[in-house]
Amino acid sequence: MLAGKRVLLVISGGIAAYKVLELIRRLRERGASVPTILSGAADQFVTPLTVGALSGEPVHRDLFDLTRESDIGHIRLSRDADLLVVAPATADLIAKMANGHADDLASTALMATDKPVLIAPAMNPRMWSNPATRRNMDLLRADGIRVVGPNVGEMAERGEAGEGRMAEPARILAAIEAAFAAEPALISGPKVLAGRRVIVTSGPTHEPIDPVRYLANRSSGRQGHAIATACAAAGADVTLVSGPVTVPDPAGVRTIAVETASQMLEAVEASLPADVAVMAAAVADWRVASASERKLKKPADGAPPVLELVENPDILATIGRHHTLRPRLVVGFAAETDDLLENALSKLARKGADFIVANDVSPATGVMGGEANTVRIVTPDGNEEWPKMSKIEVADRLVARIAASLDKPESGS
Structure with missing residues (x-):
């Protein structure tokens, strides 16, 4: 999701400025570039040297930097970004934004931008509850400015507590990812899958025992739905075949709702041909x-019913070894609790997939039903481990991998 994105970070003069150092690190880990602007008072809390070392980019401070201003630098700086983030957003900078003041580099860049803006307010609780601040926040929200936080907690001032603490870096990072997910202009980027047909399966299946009971698993569908969304944003014609989930259907995607494994296989085969299948x-x-056909009742002796189980159709193997309509690229998933790499390699060989996205779903990881994922890409030529990231970001990175695979010449076999 964030790979290749440019996030302009405006750091204003609040004690919470030290927290943005962690935010810069997390953004860089996810592939984003993070140019920065320090307001006039920000360097009282964090040094330009530290910010520049972490961001790997020049730190901008002066509106009248003649080198930059020869190219109207404050305008180009704000418009070259994909998203502007103000953290911390002090009461003073919020007032400038709401009332159109532009008397330093930070406020001028925010006034000159044509890109979305996200702010993370941070101030004393009485400043936050002041009627002037409330009016300014109402104006900013009406103008379409996104807001994350503030939190309730202890303040830096002794004995002060309440609402006004800046949101933690992880929460700001999540808000940044949500901003990219919500803004088609932010996530569209190059249409690397334009003209491609993609089938994605998502969620669990429910296998009925009787009219009210079924066999299932803890899959939320978040990862599969995120992949379908990312493929559509990359220009693909996407069909999503989804088991029962509570997450909303992605916009711009043809969604087929199913319950069982047999229904899912039928829907996938009916959606062929396709260039890519992501299972x-x-x-x-x-x-x-x-x-x-009737609800099973407890027998008088209390003995549990005997359930005879049979194997479900193997959807990945069926598509991976399809004789006539196999997609050019077949991507499988391996959710494992132990021996992750060994099981993924075995699945790769048995199922006819081009590569496997393997992830550890042990209860301690929180992957099943959670927002984040840690995956390993397993191919016949080797494997690579990706760092922990949101499922949205995994999807974005996977789309780039799929596009690169499709760009390679097909073998003659």
Whole structure:
């Protein structure tokens, strides 16, 4: 999601400025470039040397930098970015933004931008609750400015507590990712999958035992839905085949809702031909051989019913080894609790996939149903481990990998 994005970070003069150093690090880890602007008082809390070392970019401070201003630098600086983030956003800078003041580099860049802006307010609780600040915040929200925080907690001032603490870096990072997900202009980028047809499966399957019970798993569908969204943003014609989930259907994607593994396979095969198939669904391996048409009742002796299980169709193997309509690229997922690499390599060989996205779904990881993921890409030529990131960012990075694979010449085999 953030790879290749340019996030202009405006740091104003509040004690919470030290927290943005962690935010810069996290953004850089995810592939974003982070140019920075320090307001006049910000360097009382963080040094330009530290900020520049972490961001790897020049630190901008002076509106009248003649080298930059020869090219109207404050305008170009703000418009070259994909997103502007103000953290911390002090009461003073919020007032300038709301009332159109532009008397330093930070406020001028914010006035001159044509890109989305996200602010993370941070101030004393009484300043935050002051009617002037409330009016200014109402104006900014009405202008379309995104806001994250503030939090409730202890202040730097002794004995002060309440609402006004800047949101933690992880929460600001999540808000940045959400801004990119919500803004088509931010996530569109090059249409690297333009003209391609992509099938994505997502979520769990529900295999009925009787009219009210079923076999299932904890998959939320967040990863599969994020992949479908990212493929559509990259210009693909996307069909999403989804098991029962509570996450919303992605915009701009043809969604087919199914319940069982058999229904999912039928929908996938009906959606062929395609250039790419991403089999991200957590499909149940087994189903009850003969589901009861009536609710099973407890017998008088209390003995549990005996359920005869049969194997479900293997959707990944069916598509990966399809004789006539195999997509050019087939991507499988391996959700494992142990021996991750070994199991992924075995699945790669058995299923006919081009590569496997393997992830550890042990309860301690929080991957099943959670917002983040840590994956390993396993191919016949080797494997690579990606750092922990949001499922949205995994999807964005996976799309880039898919596009690169499709750009390679097809083998003659």
